[in-house]
Amino acid sequence: MAAQHFAQPRSQVNDFAVKLANVNGTGSSSANNLLMRSIFRMGVPVSGKNLFPSNIQGLPTWYEIRVNKDGHVARARIYDLMVAMNGQTYARDIAEVASGGFTMYDSSWPLDRDLIREDVTYLGVPLAEMCNDEFRGPRERILMKNIACAGALVAMLGIDMEVIAQLLTEQFAGKERLRESNQRALRLGHDFATSHFDFPLPCHVEAMDATRGSILIDGNTAAALGCVYAGATVAAWYPITPSTSLMDAFAKYCAKFRRDPETGRNNYLVLQAEDELAAIGMVLGASWAGARAFTSTSGPGISLMQELIGMGYYAEIPAVVFDVQRVGPSTGMPTRVQQADILACAYASHGDTKHVLLFPASPAECFEMAPTAFDLAERFQTPVFVLSDLDIGMNDWVSPALEWDDSYVPDRGRVLDAGELRELEVYHRYEPADSESVAARTLPGVSDLGAYFTRGSGHTIEGAYTEYPEEYQAVLDRLARKHTAVAEHIPAPVVDDHAHAPLGIVTLGSCELAVLEAIELLGKRDVSADYMRIRGFPFGIAVRAFLEAHDTIVVVEQNRDSQLRTLLTLETPVPKEKLRSVLAYGGYPLSAEDVVDGITKILEA
Amino acid sequence: MAAQHFAQPRSQVNDFAVKLANVNGTGSSSANNLLMRSIFRMGVPVSGKNLFPSNIQGLPTWYEIRVNKDGHVARARIYDLMVAMNGQTYARDIAEVASGGFTMYDSSWPLDRDLIREDVTYLGVPLAEMCNDEFRGPRERILMKNIACAGALVAMLGIDMEVIAQLLTEQFAGKERLRESNQRALRLGHDFATSHFDFPLPCHVEAMDATRGSILIDGNTAAALGCVYAGATVAAWYPITPSTSLMDAFAKYCAKFRRDPETGRNNYLVLQAEDELAAIGMVLGASWAGARAFTSTSGPGISLMQELIGMGYYAEIPAVVFDVQRVGPSTGMPTRVQQADILACAYASHGDTKHVLLFPASPAECFEMAPTAFDLAERFQTPVFVLSDLDIGMNDWVSPALEWDDSYVPDRGRVLDAGELRELEVYHRYEPADSESVAARTLPGVSDLGAYFTRGSGHTIEGAYTEYPEEYQAVLDRLARKHTAVAEHIPAPVVDDHAHAPLGIVTLGSCELAVLEAIELLGKRDVSADYMRIRGFPFGIAVRAFLEAHDTIVVVEQNRDSQLRTLLTLETPVPKEKLRSVLAYGGYPLSAEDVVDGITKILEA
Amino acid sequence: MPSIVKPLVTHPGLERNALGLTIRDYEGGMSTLCAGCGHDSVTAAITHALWESDTPPHMIAKLSGIGCSAKTAAYFARGAHGFNGCHGRMPPIATGASAANRDLLCIGISGDGDSLSIGLGHLAHLVRRNVRMVYVIENNGVYGLTKGQFSASADVGSTTKRGEANHLQPIDPMFLGLSVGATFLARGFSGDKRQLVPIFRAAMAHRGLAIIDVISPCVTFNDHEGSTKSYLFTRQHDVQMTVTDFVPPAEEITGIIPDQGVVSIPMHDGATLRFRSVPDGYDPTDRLAVIEHLMSAKGRGEIVTGLLYVDEQSSDLHELGNTTDKPLTQVPYEKLCPGSAALAGVGFR
Amino acid sequence: MPSIVKPLVTHPGLERNALGLTIRDYEGGMSTLCAGCGHDSVTAAITHALWESDTPPHMIAKLSGIGCSAKTAAYFARGAHGFNGCHGRMPPIATGASAANRDLLCIGISGDGDSLSIGLGHLAHLVRRNVRMVYVIENNGVYGLTKGQFSASADVGSTTKRGEANHLQPIDPMFLGLSVGATFLARGFSGDKRQLVPIFRAAMAHRGLAIIDVISPCVTFNDHEGSTKSYLFTRQHDVQMTVTDFVPPAEEITGIIPDQGVVSIPMHDGATLRFRSVPDGYDPTDRLAVIEHLMSAKGRGEIVTGLLYVDEQSSDLHELGNTTDKPLTQVPYEKLCPGSAALAGVGFR
Numbered sequence A, B: 001m002a003a004q005h006f007a008q009p010r011s012q013v014n015d016f017a018v019k020l021a022n023v024n025g026t027g028s029s030s031a032n033n034l035l036m037r038s039i040f041r042m043g044v045p046v047s048g049k050n051l052f053p054s055n056i057q058g059l060p061t062w063y064e065i066r067v068n069k070d071g072h073v074a075r076a077r078i079y080d081l082m083v084a085m086n087g088q089t090y091a092r093d094i095a096e097v098a099s100g101g102f103t104m105y106d107s108s109w110p111l112d113r114d115l116i117r118e119d120v121t122y123l124g125v126p127l128a129e130m131c132n133d134e135f136r137g138p139r140e141r142i143l144m145k146n147i148a149c150a151g152a153l154v155a156m157l158g159i160d161m162e163v164i165a166q167l168l169t170e171q172f173a174g175k176e177r178l179r180e181s182n183q184r185a186l187r188l189g190h191d192f193a194t195s196h197f198d199f200p201l202p203c204h205v206e207a208m209d210a211t212r213g214s215i216l217i218d219g220n221t222a223a224a225l226g227c228v229y230a231g232a233t234v235a236a237w238y239p240i241t242p243s244t245s246l247m248d249a250f251a252k253y254c255a256k257f258r259r260d261p262e263t264g265r266n267n268y269l270v271l272q273a274e275d276e277l278a279a280i281g282m283v284l285g286a287s288w289a290g291a292r293a294f295t296s297t298s299g300p301g302i303s304l305m306q307e308l309i310g311m312g313y314y315a316e317i318p319a320v321v322f323d324v325q326r327v328g329p330s331t332g333m334p335t336r337v338q339q340a341d342i343l344a345c346a347y348a349s350h351g352d353t354k355h356v357l358l359f360p361a362s363p364a365e366c367f368e369m370a371p372t373a374f375d376l377a378e379r380f381q382t383p384v385f386v387l388s389d390l391d392i393g394m395n396d397w398v399s400p401a402l403e404w405d406d407s408y409v410p411d412r413g414r415v416l417d418a419g420e421l422r423e424l425e426v427y428h429r430y431e432p433a434d435s436e437s438v439a440a441r442t443l444p445g446v447s448d449l450g451a452y453f454t455r456g457s458g459h460t461i462e463g464a465y466t467e468y469p470e471e472y473q474a475v476l477d478r479l480a481r482k483h484t485a486v487a488e489h490i491p492a493p494v495v496d497d498h499a500h501a502p503l504g505i506v507t508l509g510s511c512e513l514a515v516l517e518a519i520e521l522l523g524k525r526d527v528s529a530d531y532m533r534i535r536g537f538p539f540g541i542a543v544r545a546f547l548e549a550h551d552t553i554v555v556v557e558q559n560r561d562s563q564l565r566t567l568l569t570l571e572t573p574v575p576k577e578k579l580r581s582v583l584a585y586g587g588y589p590l591s592a593e594d595v596v597d598g599i600t601k602i603l604e605a
Numbered sequence C, D: 001m002p003s004i005v006k007p008l009v010t011h012p013g014l015e016r017n018a019l020g021l022t023i024r025d026y027e028g029g030m031s032t033l034c035a036g037c038g039h040d041s042v043t044a045a046i047t048h049a050l051w052e053s054d055t056p057p058h059m060i061a062k063l064s065g066i067g068c069s070a071k072t073a074a075y076f077a078r079g080a081h082g083f084n085g086c087h088g089r090m091p092p093i094a095t096g097a098s099a100a101n102r103d104l105l106c107i108g109i110s111g112d113g114d115s116l117s118i119g120l121g122h123l124a125h126l127v128r129r130n131v132r133m134v135y136v137i138e139n140n141g142v143y144g145l146t147k148g149q150f151s152a153s154a155d156v157g158s159t160t161k162r163g164e165a166n167h168l169q170p171i172d173p174m175f176l177g178l179s180v181g182a183t184f185l186a187r188g189f190s191g192d193k194r195q196l197v198p199i200f201r202a203a204m205a206h207r208g209l210a211i212i213d214v215i216s217p218c219v220t221f222n223d224h225e226g227s228t229k230s231y232l233f234t235r236q237h238d239v240q241m242t243v244t245d246f247v248p249p250a251e252e253i254t255g256i257i258p259d260q261g262v263v264s265i266p267m268h269d270g271a272t273l274r275f276r277s278v279p280d281g282y283d284p285t286d287r288l289a290v291i292e293h294l295m296s297a298k299g300r301g302e303i304v305t306g307l308l309y310v311d312e313q314s315s316d317l318h319e320l321g322n323t324t325d326k327p328l329t330q331v332p333y334e335k336l337c338p339g340s341a342a343l344a345g346v347g348f349r
């Protein structure tokens, strides 16, 4: 499987991957983060991917740092440097080191000879020993071992000591004692490394200027901010990995931006529901009453919300649902990534339904698509799903600084106020429909002239109960037309067809970076391909045009059953024979090698 | 819309349709049933379709009787005789009478002149008046009015008075007073009719011998019996129309057949759950422990069961779910028919899943497919859905008498007993898989050698927890293969391709009768078509062969979004361009005219 | 047509409330329930209470799940918006509506199936959040709309029409409410409108969630001999614990019930809730004593009615959430959006 | 590897039970919980009780939902089948398993999130059905596995690690259980195994559903000052109501607890449940008195532990269902299928 040809030979300055193998709950993540942040501060494109277990303490966890001057920071499959700090996974970890690469280990204990590879250089740093000498108490010793390890890596990777020292100063502002011990541990590792080995390694960092104007941010935080900016006031949720941090961030930013400075009272309400059925119920209730309301969840939550999603669709109630996708089916792997809820969302609920989906590919898009989702939900009076995933949602990404257009005005859709109602002869909930097949709604608490009875049972265009075929169909058929009308408002796909190739690669969401890198790699092998990243459903003309313009379409996605391809098959005129799949659904973020391997196989077949 | 050409001109002896417009909760249904049963007893093919409201009392309800000597008893769209007993719906009802047809009404009150049609003959019978004279108390008067009405119809339609008298005798065995008053009311209507009009009408019944060996039965009763015969011992459900009568019948037949004659104790347990999530949970728990267990529900229940269905799929636990489909989305029209849960069942739950579906088309198939469903569920250790619908489930159908092969042995699938376990070196839950990709399971309470931990989280072939891609994929990929292997065991489609036509009509379930009649009607117009009724999913080779062998395929089904066509598009190699749709989803049972109109439109386009 | 429009006849002689509206203005569509169904009487009592309380119809939000009971939300206050949701899910939908617009008078109508089976978890959590609303359980011991299965409130030994007896312990929403911290609990009987109206009025003024369990017989499936939720049985076993009188803020207290032994509870909006114990010493503010009373009454086979428990001190959803006084739906967007400048500090730089 | 296999070391000196098994034979996989997590102590107590009770491991069925607590079902009785279901759905799954095979000793392991939020409705109905099983709530006041949100059992005023206080009323499974008719209720503390073991043993012998609420501190997210579900707080506020002793059918009653003031309750299988009240006069068979005691103790801020309520008279699921004695899974197919002849009477002819 390991695609060695990609790893060697190449200059490794600002172009390498490091993997840190740790144990969950030992404090390694903040040390790892420190390293990633300092590379970012040095102006070098970088990514950090947390592969953590669905557990709180004691199980294996990894952190992968990819550094690439050209911005190719999708996950790497093999590593120039392995930091093997977890005996449990040692054998597995060692196997992932590139030939000619390095392994750093804690030389407080001897290496198991069986696990030593000829083509890898071993760098022993007696971390435990050093920290036991230097620090008191088991807790501090364990925590500081991670920092000492970071110190050694700083030396090995040529990270600027001043940059990282500055980070520590920022992090421990006002906590002098902590700053000092962290600093000390960092030095400890650093000094050992510089005095025992010849540094830096071939794979190392040199300062660049490629991250200016960028920030590090995760998609959940960005999405939460998007909701704050979109004017969401009611949020209802039930905790579930990997969506929890979205709501945490929403609550945090609301507390910061939405507490009335005069009264100290909140212009928002976050409801931790008793389950996901309640969460979506609260969202529907609040949206019906006129608030911008949303929930965030993941696969199992989507399953539980099915019935009420169907009600939202049929009774035409706005709702925004962030689905931060993890690995299914069932509980699956809650801390791993897939895009496998596409169909469960697109056709959610029994009976005939079709929903609106958005596919952000980065934290910046999570931010931008939040207001888009609310605008669409309210304009079209229907549930809208933002299908993010664990990789986007929980990992820190280098992102252009978030931008907001202060002239933005929320699209609240067709809502009649008391004055407008007075001018009508009579108000009917589901007619007349506008050119996009949307009828005006009214809100409770405004005027009795707009009163109507919302129901999930068969209803007429007036909103009255019916069991007559023609009356029922009048509403249901309009819903289908309405869904079609959404297409024009879906963010256009990102297309790069300058290669004018007969091969088009189509993808979505967090697969983007890996696919773009793969296209470059394929190009080096004289395989040229055009590119389209789809950003939402229903599909608009640009999506169709791309499919039409290419002889072979390869859809790259992370699920077993090619769900995006399925949606394209069903919802565009493309002949299904034209569509091929590259699927990677083991749960790790996508690598360019996964894509190259898959496409090569298709082309060779 | 009304396809007058079908109604006229033709001989109407044993070939006509009557519609009775009543008010819900007035006791009309037993009178209507009486009429239908007497026609059946006279040996004439007949159907009776109840179009009732989602309400207990006071709303319009209709009963439609179609008599057809050739067995074409799908719903008719226009009626030779309208029995207009509900003032509320009079205008609507009158419009549905065939030109040259008849309307019978209660002449105790004058007819609204505006509603009188020139081309229809009006037959007034003063039912209320007669019954008020003859009976005491409002309750009896209302009830007897229906019987008197039936009496008049007996005369008009040439129904054998002795047959119906015999039916009353059977029905009121031991209730002499009731029998007598019913008899009296029947006579009342009959005598008025015969003495005031020239009878029978052109549309009338003459005794035949076409129902010998047949029974009248509804699909829910038949399905329940199938579960009894299949050896189901645990049933869990939550009441929902139109599935409720399935569980009622199961409880009834269990009380009859499953109470130990010696101890008086039950060899079954029916659990009325607190909701549908609980119902499917109970089924999974019971199946896991080794019982044959099932639930019955309808659309909203399917939505609520999604999460646990995914668990059943992924952890490989048998389960049988009867989905008696009604009109969606959301609460929709609970007392109307569609086949619109096909996709919600086929791909139920988040993540990648695929389920096994069976599509019975008649009560007899509901009976047969129950053991098939349990056999498949246990053989393949997975949830199986039997997608019946309201028309099959709740209406009485003329059916061949149910037959049971006493040599049937349940296929319990690969289950290891204590002895087999002792012979193994070590037991692993998910390996080795047999040629159908099924691994042996074990049951609790048998042997500690077979103990394993069932989980919906990522697991290895040994059943242990994992978050490693290759281990996770090993199981998930096998599930896909296993699903493919089911195809061979799905009941083969019913195919009639003797026309060797380039046009193939594909349908499922309760659409069958209407489609067969439509093919005959089309034939009369020199349009010939082959026929395939699909009986389950995954699709086997016979389904593919039929699709391949025809240039144009029209899929006839009752939903808006052509769900069966979708499934065929995705799960067979058929080019999607070949598939066309005829859809009728207003909620009434399908008519041949719906199909003919739809196909004609396609052929003319 | 299945949906029946009630003829709008104005009776010039009808009494008008402070808004100039007559009781007709608080009515809704024509009922499609069975003639004699208890639920229709509950509708009448709610209609009356709404009229009496001078509530502007458009400020009412009617919420329900699925069931015969749930349908009744369409049969009162035609000037109000209604939300007939999914079976058992009314509590979260009401929570959302109330969260969005705290000025709405939310009236939830539920059944014993809707609230005590499929929706029980939501109801318990609605109690925890103390969402300010009136929550009516039209309790008939059966699933009416699905034709007469036992519900979770069916008493042990109660029989179906066919004579089968229920063996499972009933869930009593009053005990359930007490166990999870409800702040207003009352029980009524659809056959006694005089008792119901002041209870509904007090419920509307309550600071938090008011649960009213109304025994509301199902004449079609559960009104026979053997049923403990029948008219007859309820009449025979009804024991009133309190007589209640509700005095709105502006009004002088000149009680409907004689002053003797009357206790007054000030409500958060300035109204006064007055009650007199029928068995001497019943105190609806003493939770433990209430439980004691109800348990021993239950032991005696009594159906206890009246205002059973009230706690006017606990905070409601919005107080607990420290939300602004203005309904969130009315906070202008400018106040909600932090503006581009605030993004300067976002993310790690 | 995320799934850790515990080394199987046999200690020849270990005591053996009537089946010849040592305590090791009742252990399971190695725990992956945080060091010091209360749940691991609960596991130890269950393991001990199972060993003591001579239960054949293969006759145990372990059932759980999702959560740190739910994982622990894998950490005992490796010879038993386990079913780690979906979040909140263990009660119906257990009901199904018990319905199918009544001979199984079902042990359900749940958390406060699993049982009191998403699963509350199911738990209430499990109580109603009185399914014979041991139902353990490992109650830590937080959602451990999702990293420390308040659960529905968090006390008012209890704080998160960051210092935010909970304002919502807690749901106490003991009050909830009492309100819906539970037949066995006990509370323990993971730090007191001596108290837990006899309670688990009595629970295993109980005729119906035995709910044991175990305060089981989450050392990672809820063991700080300010938390009322911490080790320290629980130790300081633990008030034992009863001391319990369980005497199996065959054994002579020679009590662990001194005989003075001991009350004996005969259990359906012939065992004897003996208890001594700690505050004089606490009677776990008197429901009303129990509520009184618990409420006033709650008012005093006490965490009441011990066997709190027991009713050995009520029928369980299978008694209510009149099911055959033999597990349904063992009834031969021939007894289940009526045969072709019986079809003669089917349908209208």
Ligand SMILES: Cc1ncc(C[n+]2csc(CCOP(=O)(O)OP(=O)(O)O)c2C)c(N)n1
Binding pocket: B238, B239, B240, B241, B276, B300, B301, B304, B331, C066, C067, C068, C069, C070, C086, C087, C110, C111, C112, C113, C114, C115, C138, C140, C142, C143, C144, C145, C146, C151
């Ligand atoms: C998810 C779901 N399950 C089942 C149903 C079917 N159903 C409709 S009403 C009802 C019970 C109603 O009982 P209750 O709440 O007591 O109301 P009542 O009709 O007695 O007033 C049920 C089970 C449904 N509509 N939705």
Ligand SMILES: Cc1ncc(C[n+]2csc(CCOP(=O)(O)OP(=O)(O)O)c2C)c(N)n1
Binding pocket: A238, A239, A240, A241, A276, A300, A301, A304, A331, D066, D067, D068, D069, D070, D086, D087, D110, D111, D112, D113, D114, D115, D138, D140, D142, D143, D144, D145, D146, D151
């Ligand atoms: C349907 C669903 N929603 C949410 C989750 C996420 N989740 C996993 S465990 C858990 C809460 C666990 O809390 P508790 O039951 O108290 O167990 P503890 O971890 O505290 O022992 C949640 C919300 C899930 N697995 N499934």
Ligand code: SF4
Binding pocket: B056, B057, C032, C033, C034, C036, C037, C038, C039, C068, C069, C140, C144, C145, C217, C218, C219, C220, C221
């Ligand atoms: S069935 Fe019962 S509850 Fe429903 S409307 Fe009729 S009487 Fe009322």
Ligand code: SF4
Binding pocket: A056, A057, D032, D033, D034, D036, D037, D038, D039, D068, D069, D140, D144, D145, D217, D218, D219, D220, D221
């Ligand atoms: S997070 Fe808390 S509950 Fe979970 S294992 Fe750690 S200590 Fe236990």
Ligand SMILES: [Mg+2]
Binding pocket: C067, C111, C112, C113, C138, C139, C140, C141, C142, C143, C144, C151
């Ligand atoms: Mg009811």
Ligand SMILES: [Mg+2]
Binding pocket: D067, D111, D112, D113, D138, D139, D140, D141, D142, D143, D144, D151
């Ligand atoms: Mg917990």
